[in-house]
Amino acid sequence: MSGATSKLKIMLVFKEIIHRKFNFLMGLLAMITIVALVVAFYTITKATQDETRLLTRNMGFNVRIIPVASDMNQFWLQGYSDLTMSEKVVDKMIEQKSVNYSHLTATLHKRIHWRDKEIILSGISKEEREPMGSNKSKMIFAIPPGKVYLGYELAQQFNLAEGETITFFDKEFEVIKTLSEVGSEDDIRVYFDLATLQDLTNMKGRVNEVMALNCMCSTKNGDPLTELRKELAKIAPEAKVIMNSTIADARENQRKMTDKYFALLFPIILIICAIWLGSVAMGNVKDRTHEIGIMRALGFSAWKISSLFLQRAIVIGVVGSVLGFALGTLVSMNLGPKIFNVTMVAVDPVFNLLYLAVLLGPLFAVLASMLPIVWAVNQDSAKLLNEH
């Protein structure tokens, strides 16, 4: 087929569309409806997921990995486990891929009596380890070796300021930062670089705890804790996991509910729109029986005639997908914050959906129009031209 011929063919499709605008618009409407619904649902889901992630993150680490034999009463009363494990547990966790969490931070804690007070020394690993390839902003600070950060309460109690030098285990450390009040046991903490504290306390390579952040976005079976426990038992039997349930759970559950509703509604919407589009296509075919008849008489094959109708369906699919994407995105950006309680993050357009819609939309339109097209080209062509 020459270029000029196919150009004529698509012109034919467009001229027919302009001629039968109403039918085209009805088809377009069906297409826009289905795409807009899917896009809006997906866009809002994505935004609520982002929001859940942000909520979780704002609340700090929600996963704690501690030695398996830790006494839990001791752990909760003291705030950290008495036992230690090898810091290699972090590497093992990086290697497993089935559970999604991030900001892996190894820590060592030691409670000591210092200047007549009970305080906690905390060593924080310099780097937060991430699963391969991901690169995230740091959640906590990195402390240079030989320096310390001082919790708010300690700075107050001992009247210590930045730049002063204090002594632990006969070693001197410069206070390079006094932290502002956080309202937790962190206010009576002295923060060290992990390796520094390990040296200081003769705990080389040992940690009490690895802190991490699980995004709370559901995993395969939607239960990150069970999965993380299963994985960890396999790769690091010396450790166990504790997860802090938060309002992120509630959000996650809310989202799962919406997912469930949509999973139920989606096939129904899909079928309704397919029937809608199909009957509009049938209307078009019925309007064009003479046209089909004359084309047969002129020597057009059934396939050539079908291809005209298919191209028309593709035009509806592409145009409907683009407009449906725009509508669905606009609707979710405007209604998302109010109706779906997405308040902390912006509801952003998901442009990948546009590409997907432009690919799948025409396919849907073609499938929905298939029946009328097959009906049309299988009609007795003489009957189509019957002039009685």
Add this chain to the structure above:
Amino acid sequence: MISIQKITKSYTAGQNQVTALDSIDLTIAISEFVLVKGESGSGKSTLLFVLGGMLKPSSGGIVVNKRDLFSLSEKERAIYRAKEIGFVFQSYHLLPYLNAMDNILLLNKLDNIAISKEEVILIAEELGIKDRLYHKPSELSAGEKQRVALVRAMITKPSIILADEPTGNLDEKNTVEVLHYLKKFQDNGGTVVMVTHGNLADSYATRTVNLHKGKIKNKS
């Protein structure tokens, strides 16, 4: 040459079985101008559709230019129509959303057919519709529409024109012109089979076939 042997065509419409063509034998030589006459419902259109390979007869055979039409595949019959047949109908059957020129150039979408605008203009000039080519069917008179349909039927240089009451909607002046062009097509070696009422066409024809209830009444 067209040779029809014992063609029967019945339609089933609900409970009823209608025999539109009843065991017809007919031979039409190259460059004949055959009129088909008969009352409404006598099977005239059915005969043309069978000749054009549009309608498979219930029984019997039809050979056109040494080819047994209904032993061809559907696709081969489409090619047969594209190359050998030009159809003209009472109600023109132009696509309403294309202007006259595009209605004719539509044929370019067929395999192995290449028509240029110049060719269209040449023939259109001969038929007196050159300045109507860029109008849509709704803007054309009955006579002009039928002339556009004639250009469409003739431009591929078919060997046979099948015309089903092509003058049925035309006044006498336009009827005579259409007959004139069909005659000219026949003079150049084409075969014309034309369904018609009345006597205006009689002087152009080489022969008239009268159909009555699906049978040929007399050959003249």
